[in-house]
Amino acid sequence: MRTEKEEARKLSFPSLRPVREELACVEEILSEKIDTQAELISQVASYVLQGKGKRIRPALLLLSARLCGYRNGFRHIRLASIGESLHVAALIHDDIIDNSHLRRGRPSANSRWGNGLSVLVGDYLYSRSLKYLIDEEDLEVMRAFAEAMMRMVEGEVMEHEMAGRVNISYQDYMKMITHKTASLFSACCQVGALISGASPDQAEALTRFGLSLGVAFQIMDDALDFVAEEGKLGKPVGKDLAEGRITLPLIHILEKGSRSDRALLKRHASGVRWDEQQVAEILSLVEKYQAVDWAKGIAGEYAEKAKGSLSMFPASEPKDSLLELADYILVRDR
C-alpha cells in the first residue's frame, strides 16, 4: 500500500501534449509587459503572473476546447490567459486575507509590496481581465466567467466566516470549496466548450467535469497541508491548521471520532489560532483516524465522478489528457 502510494507520488504533472504549444502561448501572454500608466502595477503584476503556477485552469480551458473540436484561431488561448489572470487576481487578495508570506515558493505580493498595493494590483488584474473578456464580444463566455468570479468571492467569504468556528459540517465545507475553487475550474471547462460550437449536452458535461474536478482538487490541496514537505508545496506545512482552519480531515474526526477525541479537537479549535503543542496533538488525531486518507478517498470519488462526466465523448487525445489530469490531482504532492 505504502509503496504504491510512493510510486504514485512520483507521477509528474501530466504532459498535456494536445495543448502544449497553446500553453506556451498562454505563458507568453502572461509574461508580456503590462502597458499601464502606473509603472508599479506592471512590476507587481508581472511578478505574480509569472509565478510558477500549475496553470491547471488554462489547461482545462484549452483541453475542453480541443475535446469539442476547436480548431482555428487564438480565442481559446486568449480566454485561457483570462482564466489564469482571474485566478491570480484572487490569489493576490487571498494572500492579503490570510496574511500569507509565501506563494508558489516565493514571497507573496503582500509581503513584498504591502497590503495596499496588493489590493490594487488584484483589482487591476480583475479589471484588465474584464476588459479583455469584453473584447471577445461573447455574452455567454462573459457570463460564465462573471458568475465564477462572484462564486469565488462568496466561497472566500464563507471560508472567512468559518475560520475559528468548530461546528463546520461536511456540507458547509463542500459548499465552500465548490464556490471558492470549483466554480472557476468549471467555468474554464464550460468556456472551452462554448467557443467550440459544442452541443448543450457537451457543454453541460464539461461544466460538471470541471466542478467535480475542482472539488477533488481543493480537498487534496487541503489534505496536502497535513503532509506535504515544505520545499515542494511552496508554502509552510500545517498553515491551515495553524490558522484554525477546519478542513475535511478534521471534519472527519469531528463527525466520526470518539467522544473524548471530538472534545479535544473542539477545545483546541475554539481558539482562533493553534499553538505548536495543540497542532502536534491534532496531527496525532489525524494519524489515529487516518483522516487524510479518508479525505483523499472523498477526493478520489469526485475525481471519478469528473471522469464519468466525460463518458459521452469518444476516445481522443484531449479526452485522455483530461482524464490524466483527474488522476494527477489525486497523487500530486505540490
Add this chain to the structure above:
Amino acid sequence: MRTEKEEARKLSFPSLRPVREELACVEEILSEKIDTQAELISQVASYVLQGKGKRIRPALLLLSARLCGYRNGFRHIRLASIGESLHVAALIHDDIIDNSHLRRGRPSANSRWGNGLSVLVGDYLYSRSLKYLIDEEDLEVMRAFAEAMMRMVEGEVMEHEMAGRVNISYQDYMKMITHKTASLFSACCQVGALISGASPDQAEALTRFGLSLGVAFQIMDDALDFVAEEGKLGKPVGKDLAEGRITLPLIHILEKGSRSDRALLKRHASGVRWDEQQVAEILSLVEKYQAVDWAKGIAGEYAEKAKGSLSMFPASEPKDSLLELADYILVRDR
C-alpha cells in the same frame, strides 16, 4: 469677498429635479437585500451601499441620459446603480489602502469588519456590478465602465506611488486625479449618452463634461481637506496632510513659494507622515500663499470647461441641472 463665499457655502446640494424620482429608485436598488450564499457579504455590502453618499455619479448618468432624450424604460436606473456600486467598491478598497477609519461620517468597513473581509466585499461588489453590466448586453456600455475601472485603479496606484514623495508636479497630480476620479465621472456621463441614442458628438461632449467635472471635483475634495469642519465632511480634517499626501495647494507652494518656504515644505514632506507641529507649519504656509484659494481657482477653471462642453445642447431642465452640479462642486463644504 468673504461674505460672498459664506453665502455660497450655504448652497445646498442641487435639487436634480429632472431625475429626482429615478435617484430614489437608485437608492432603492442600492438598499435591496443582496441575495448571496454568504450572509456576511450581504451585511457588509448593505452597510457600505447605504452610506449617505452624494450619489453624484448616478445623478450624472441619469441627467446625461435625460439630456440626450432618454425616455422609456429602466436601463438608466440600473446602470446608474452600477456606476455607484463600482464607486463604492473602490471606496472600500481605498479605505483599506489608506487605513481610514471613517467614511461618510461612519466607521469604515475595514475598521468594523477588518481588512480581509473588506477586500472580499469590494471584490464582490465589483463582480456583481460586472454581472449586472453583462446583463445589459451592450458592449459599448461595458467597455466604458471597464475602461473606467482600470483607470481608477491606475490612479489609485499613482497616488500610492506619490505618497511620501515631495517632487510631485502639477502634471503628475492632474494625471493621477484624472484617472482616479474623473474617469468614472466621465464614464457615467458617456453611458448616459450611449443608452439614449445620442450622436457621437453629443456622447463625446458629455464624456468631456464628466472628465472636466471629475477633475474639478477631486481638486475641491483635496482642498476641503485643509479647511472643512470635521462634522460636515465625515472624515477628519488634515487627513491627507497627516498621511504625507501632496495635493494641489501644496504643489502650488512647491512651485511658487520662496526658496526657504519650499525648503521647509520639502523637509517636512520627506517623511512619510507629518506630526502635529509640522502640520501646523504647513497650514500656515498654505494660509500665507492662499494656496487653497489658488487650488479652488483651478477647480473653477475645470468646472467652467465642463460647462463649456455642454454648449452644443439647447437649454433644457437636465442641462440646467448639470450646470448647477458643476457650480455646486465649487462651493460644497462636504
